[in-house]
Amino acid sequence: MQDLYKKFKDYGKVKLNEPLAKHTTFKIGGPASFFVTVTETEKLVELLKLLDGKGIDYFIHGGGSNTLASDAGFVGVVIDVKTRNTEVQEDVFIADAGCVTVAVAQKSMAAGLTGFEWGVGVPGTIGGAVRGNAGAMGGDMKKDILKKVDVYIDGEVVEMTNEECEFGYRESAFKNNGGVILRAYLQLKKAEPDAQLMKKALEHLQYRSSTQPQGFASSGCIFKNSDFKIQNAECLDTLREFDA
Ligand SMILES: Cc1cc2nc3c(=O)[nH]c(=O)nc-3n(C[C@H](O)[C@H](O)[C@H](O)COP(=O)(O)OP(=O)(O)OC[C@H]3O[C@@H](n4cnc5c(N)ncnc54)[C@H](O)[C@@H]3O)c2cc1C
Structure with missing residues (x-):
């Protein structure tokens, strides 16, 4: 464990037994054996090659806004990708x-x-x-x-x-x-000089905040949008057949 800890430090900041709940919007998730924050793409590639070479399990962590982590945590390396150029x-x-x-x-x-x-x-x-x-x-x-x-x-x-x-x-x-x-x-x-891009973006944000609850632990979009019109039509056909 100590050897790996020292090795991973070549690639970024390393935390041991880091609770994943701290890194997911769900605020759920047990400890990751290693949580390595990488800020350079070259280091990220080197780390991936090392882990693949040694057969060590890893999980890529971005912003944690679409991740449901187990309470049991993750045995292996969670790579926290913070490359930001x-x-x-x-x-x-x-x-x-x-x-x-x-x-x-x-x-x-x-x-x-x-x-x-x-x-x-x-x-x-x-x-x-x-x-x-x-x-x-x-x-x-x-x-x-x-x-x-x-x-x-x-x-x-x-x-x-x-x-x-x-x-x-x-x-x-x-x-x-x-x-x-x-x-x-x-x-x-x-964009055209008078495109008012920021104004359009703010309209998007206002629409979202008026239609979605704010300030709670959330995973955002759990469900996929579905074509209800088609499903309803099929459902009505089935009911009509049943009724006939
Ligand atoms: C409040 C809220 C609102 C949301 N609104 C939307 C929305 O409008 N539209 C929408 O599409 N989604 C939405 N989402 C879902 C989420 O934000 C998106 O799916 C987002 O793109 C996930 O990015 P992330 O970096 O947080 O992914 P993470 O949760 O970190 O990771 C998700 C998956 O992607 C993998 N992954 C992450 N980075 C990489 C990488 N570099 N290479 C390979 N695999 C990778 C992870 O291993 C994991 O399997 C919302 C979520 C929340 C909480």
Whole structure:
């Protein structure tokens, strides 16, 4: 245990038996044997390679806003991804996986780019948002936004295009392939000078706070939106058959 503790310190700040309840919006979760906070992508990749090489179990922690951790905790390493570099290249906003989604939305607007205004209402990190194809107010990571991602997968760092991410409604290939998202490239558009992006974003936020309870321990969206119209129609047909 002490040897591993010393080893993990090469990659970031290490906490032993860290309660996961402190890191999830549910405020639930027992202790993680090791909780390693990593702030550089290169260190993150090195740590992943080390853990894979030694066969040590790990779990990627972003913002903890879509994680239900067991009271029994996690035996292994929870990697707390806090890589937070950003860069703007023309109309592409590049964000490390640990960037806070809300901050990326704000920074993209401040850079005069439009397309990610909906991100101001989504808690958590960009890595978590890509993995879950997060979305709000009619937008999501898949739609026109995500150009490509850098991913650690099977011991290598590779680039994956939007199509290769196999996005669906709150779904992506990363839920099955174990890939760790390192960096996202958001393809946005240059906004008109009078676009009032921040005003639109504030309207999104006001709508959310008027329709959702605030200030409680929460996991946000537990349920997926469903096409009730179709379900109701099918249900009515069944009832009519039953009645006939
Ligand atoms: C109040 C509230 C409101 C919410 N509103 C919305 C909403 O409007 N729309 C929406 O889509 N969601 C919403 N959510 C859910 C949540 O915010 C999103 O799913 C968010 O994108 C999760 O990001 P995270 O960093 O917190 O993920 P975490 O909870 O840290 O992780 C979730 C999963 O992703 C994995 N993961 C995290 N980072 C990476 C990475 N870099 N590479 C690979 N896997 C990774 C984790 O291992 C875990 O399996 C809401 C949640 C709350 C609490």
